[in-house]
Amino acid sequence: MNRTIVTLVGKDMVGIIAKVCTYFAENNINILDIAQTTVQDFINMMMIVDTSKTDKSFSQMTEELDKIGDKICCTIKAQHEEIFNMMHRV
Amino acid sequence: MGMIDPYEVLETNNMIERENLDVRTVTMGISLMDCCDPDLDALNMKIYDKIVSTARNLIPVAEEISLEYGIPIVNKRVSITPIGIVGASACRSPEDFVTIAHTLEKAAQKIGINFIGGYSALVAKGMTRSDRMLIDSIPEALGSTERVCASVGVATTKIGINMDAVRLMGDIIKKTAQRTADRDSIGCTKLVVFCNPPDDNPFMAGAFHGVTETDAVINVGVSGPGVVKTAVSRARDGDFETLCETIKKTSFKVTRVGQLVAKEASRRLGVPFGIVDLSLAPTPAVGDSIAEILQEMGLEMVGAPGTTAALAILNDQVKKGGIMASSYVGGLSGAFIPVSEDSSMAEAVTAGALTLEKLEAMTCVCSVGLDMIAVPGNTAPETLAGIIADEMAIGMINQKTTAVRIIPVIGKDIGDRAEFGGLLGASPIMPVNRFSCGGFVNRGGRIPAPIHSFKN
Numbered sequence: 194m195n196r197t198i199v200t201l202v203g204k205d206m207v208g209i210i211a212k213v214c215t216y217f218a219e220n221n222i223n224i225l226d227i228a229q230t231t232v233q234d235f236i237n238m239m240m241i242v243d244t245s246k247t248d249k250s251f252s253q254m255t256e257e258l259d260k261i262g263d264k265i266c267c268t269i270k271a272q273h274e275e276i277f278n279m280m281h282r283v
Numbered sequence: 284m285g286m287i288d289p290y291e292v293l294e295t296n297n298m299i300e301r302e303n304l305d306v307r308t309v310t311m312g313i314s315l316m317d318c319c320d321p322d323l324d325a326l327n328m329k330i331y332d333k334i335v336s337t338a339r340n341l342i343p344v345a346e347e348i349s350l351e352y353g354i355p356i357v358n359k360r361v362s363i364t365p366i367g368i369v370g371a372s373a374c375r376s377p378e379d380f381v382t383i384a385h386t387l388e389k390a391a392q393k394i395g396i397n398f399i400g401g402y403s404a405l406v407a408k409g410m411t412r413s414d415r416m417l418i419d420s421i422p423e424a425l426g427s428t429e430r431v432c433a434s435v436g437v438a439t440t441k442i443g444i445n446m447d448a449v450r451l452m453g454d455i456i457k458k459t460a461q462r463t464a465d466r467d468s469i470g471c472t473k474l475v476v477f478c479n480p481p482d483d484n485p486f487m488a489g490a491f492h493g494v495t496e497t498d499a500v501i502n503v504g505v506s507g508p509g510v511v512k513t514a515v516s517r518a519r520d521g522d523f524e525t526l527c528e529t530i531k532k533t534s535f536k537v538t539r540v541g542q543l544v545a546k547e548a549s550r551r552l553g554v555p556f557g558i559v560d561l562s563l564a565p566t567p568a569v570g571d572s573i574a575e576i577l578q579e580m581g582l583e584m585v586g587a588p589g590t591t592a593a594l595a596i597l598n599d600q601v602k603k604g605g606i607m608a609s610s611y612v613g614g615l616s617g618a619f620i621p622v623s624e625d626s627s628m629a630e631a632v633t634a635g636a637l638t639l640e641k642l643e644a645m646t647c648v649c650s651v652g653l654d655m656i657a658v659p660g661n662t663a664p665e666t667l668a669g670i671i672a673d674e675m676a677i678g679m680i681n682q683k684t685t686a687v688r689i690i691p692v693i694g695k696d697i698g699d700r701a702e703f704g705g706l707l708g709a710s711p712i713m714p715v716n717r718f719s720c721g722g723f724v725n726r727g728g729r730i731p732a733p734i735h736s737f738k739n
Contacts, residue, residue, distance in 0.1 A: 198292055228289045239289045251351050270296065272353035274287060279539040281291040 195245035196274040203267025205236040221246045303509035303571045305355040306544045307564045309345050310485035312492035312500040313337050315364040326373040327386040334390040342395045344551045360398050362490035367404030371413035377420035384424035384431050391430040400432040400490035407442040421455050425470035426462035432488035438478035438675040440682045444730040452476050453668030464693035467701045471690040476671050478678030478685045483558050484614045500557035501549045505541035508563050509570045515579040527600050534604030542609040560614030561605035565625035567708035574627035586637030595648035617650025623710035624655050633711050652686040657701040657710045660693035669720035
């Protein structure tokens, strides 16, 4: 298991999550958890995904997520889970 | 381990995106002891090869880590064994030492780093012939390179203060200023005079790879003045207990990121992890300032009465939070109070709130010392030596690291401004006490070790 946290912030519109999920499905990245809040028109989403089975390198994946983000007017960020564990768990 | 909470993710990413949380430096320490050779050309070749082969992957690995964790790593640097030792058997003149400075510049350029530290001599008790030649070569070495950083250790608590070296450094600083007079005497921004210098400091310009260290090591400097400032502003109405707890918890979180990056860099480079340095290091960017933290604590301007107490709190709470967050803490580990590198410090000088004397008092309760201070170009070498002697005495008596990085900006005086550019920043020229200390600093010899160093 290689857990990566994906965060998405932007203006809400139809199909945002579908676009991101399709990308993960096409690249053999399993979604473990999704949390989402929408305040007024803005969406704030966090996904925990397993990147251990994908052929894509981390830098390829972030580049492609950037491109998807540009298309749907959102910022998508992928980070190894460990930075959050380190900071928030003793 | 519990599932990550979206609010925790948001908090971390806010720190990175809005509060300038980053890792300030990943510094690889490299021993050059095995490069020693009586032939100068052979020595230079070995030094170049050792640095380039050992640190070849430093930048790509740091960039990879930065991308994967989403945390900026601002600087990647190299520190080396003090060249006063490495060059001892090959160098017959200061000019010979300058060839090593040029080799270091080329090696730094090759691996893509902006600074390399360790053009240094440790002379707290005495200078070898080699150390003396290295010190004499500093003005030319710094004048003809961009990336090389020099430091000279002239005092320790165990040994005392080498006043001959202190006096000499007054001249060397002045000559370095003159050699780089066309660029606001920028050479002096890369020259540090130390008391109790640590062997594992990752921060420039004072970094060197001490002789107590192994072949190669990864040391990491965390940052985070912006994160601490935001946290302190949230505790604005709290009492001192609330204030201290807030700083401590924030420091813990910031340091954890440094620990993660240090361990990852160590693993990927195949180089042992040395230490995490807890120092809060400002940059000229707005919001990335130690002065702003102190002001957020309730001071109208840094330099006002209460500044020393506020800085003491900050320094102590940063350590208390950071110590538990890292398996090995070292280096300088405190708050830096450079003037030109911290735009709000420079502003306080312009406003007349912050003086050289207040800065000296502040150095008693933080790391490191009088740092990045621009003074009139006509300041006498004896006066520079007197300023150094005072700072060394503070370090010696209080068993802490102190340092002086002072820039007599040639051709400039009170009311003028020095511009160093980039992370080195800009600063107004600060007034210096005009009464002479020549009769004191010209005595020659050593100040003996203080009584509390005799613990055996």
